[in-house]
Amino acid sequence: MRAAGLLFLKDARLLRRTPALLLVLVAYPLLVALLVALALQSDERKPDVGLVVLDTSGRSVQVGDRRLSIDDYVDRLSDDVNVRELSPEAARTALDDGRVAAVLTIPEGFIADLQSGVRPPALELTASRRSPIQSDAIERRLEAAVYRLNQSLATGYVEQVLQLVDLVTEGGELGIFGRSGDALGLRRSRELVLSVQAQLRRAGEAAAARRLAPLLNFIDETQSNLDLARPAANAIRSPIELHVSEAEEGREPLSAFGFAGALLVSLGLAGVLLAAAAMASEREEGALARLRRGLIASPALVAEKMAFTAAACLIVGLLLLGGVAIFTSLTVGRWGLWLVALILSGLAFGAFGVLAGALARETRTALLVALMLALPLLALGLLPDAEVAAAISEAVPFGPAFDAFQTLLVEPAIPAGDLTLTLGHLALLAAVFGGLATWAVSRRAAD
């Protein structure tokens, strides 16, 4: 323990004595954090989509109180994708060349079909096979755009139907679905029938007046049913409504995700590289051979490097969190839990780095190995929804560290018990990688 403490102080002194390294250790994570946060928080770039318009009728359709043409439809699509109107041949070439990620074709008679309502008009989407991920994204965007348009059209149609219901009930001038004229309306029809019945009774034609009773019943039944039409039509127009509320301050999931990702990348890289370099330099400078002559046991040496990395991660992490608390709207609460999460992450990153440092013979090789291992695993840590990626990322320190950071940023008031499993996972990985690193150090020292 005393030997580990002496080496800890030695490492701290060497770090302090190397201002360039110290600057990199602090500035690099800050820079990475800034870049990752910006990248993760920025809007996705709209994909380029070729648009082939085969409906050249120039017609438009009146839906409710608005008129819809092809141009209106293209305008609406532009909210979701970058639309480039092309001829069919040019669109095919652009798709083959990769200049557009998909081609959307508006077929001939699109507006006419929309107007007739006999058959729903169909759009055709051809997505590039170059990038399945981008194709999926475009499909989702266009599905969403078509859904929104459908909803808007449905609203227009329902409004027209309700106008028709009002017209059937109240009567008046007809001007919907492209038709015009006068309608009598149920209310006026009822009044008319009642008036005729009264006249017939007055004229002693009671039997004839009774024969009009079924007509009166029909009018009443129809009116009752039409009274139900309005709520039913509204329900059809939007069976389920989604109310999106503005997130409370400090609970912006995208920001939390961005900063958690930034913390993971910056601390993960800095921690792993620092530990790998610290371990490999012991070996490269030749001091490891002297140390292993009973001056310090391998587990203590590994523990010292892990503790050194954890201390560095703690300081850099607190600096970054301080920046987050001061300069962003995110709320950083539960500082005690943050301390535990940063220390455990630092220990786990340190163990991972020491393992890389012990496996390599030179510091430069160790840094390269650590970087090559850490970068893809860090990326996997940021893709927690992919099943295989999540499984791999949970087997290395980056996955649980990201979970802990994200949870603490999204839920600043989270009870300590809710993080026990994640922090326990980190501690377990620190122990496992520490054990592997100890084995590697023992082997190297004996070579």
Next chain:
Amino acid sequence: MTTLGAPLLVARDLRRRYRDFTALDGVDLELRPGESVALLGPNGAGKTTLLSILAGVSRASEGTVEWAEGVAPRVGWVPQRPSLYPRLTTRENLRLFAALEGAPDPDAVAEDLIARADLGRFAGQAAAKLSTGTLQRLNLAIALAGEASVLLLDEPTATLSPDQRHRLWGWLDQLRAGGMALMFSTQSVDEAMRHGGRIAVLAAGRLVFAGSPADLLREHGIGDGAGAEAAELAFMRLVEPPA
């Protein structure tokens, strides 16, 4: 105080194998207080492997290293490449290793070693900035930070100029005279003859000769005082089997 008596250190049947390569093949050796043993052998003969095992840096595949009863197994290890922290100063290196060796007052030990190794002018200088000879003196001083009774040196003069070599041997002779046992490896037969009270010759991992310099010359048909050239001839006869 030169006290050749009962062995301090006894190595028996030491073997070291790396997969299908045998670096050391059944070596027996003893080291007594105040004696200086020169390990001679061509490159790859197993000199460094033997010294590393005796120093506790490497483990033997087979065999034992035993210390005399009542003697604390304190070995000073001087690897061929200085084993220290280049970005620490001379004083910081000595203080750190003295503390790691468990010295009750590391500062006092460091100052004593600085004086004994004549490193006063370089005490505040980073080790990386020291000349080769000074660095080797620091390397040796660090090995002495733990009050060693046995000093193992792997080709300590290989990179030194003649004056630096002379200075280093002056200090080593003083240590030996004080009762410390030395074992050093070298590729120079002349150095082995001059500074080794006994010579052990290794070839392909086997101990092919162990005795005094005079024995080496005598056993190979060359009389005493035949000079460095004759000694080299004797050495070559040992390590190169006749065609």
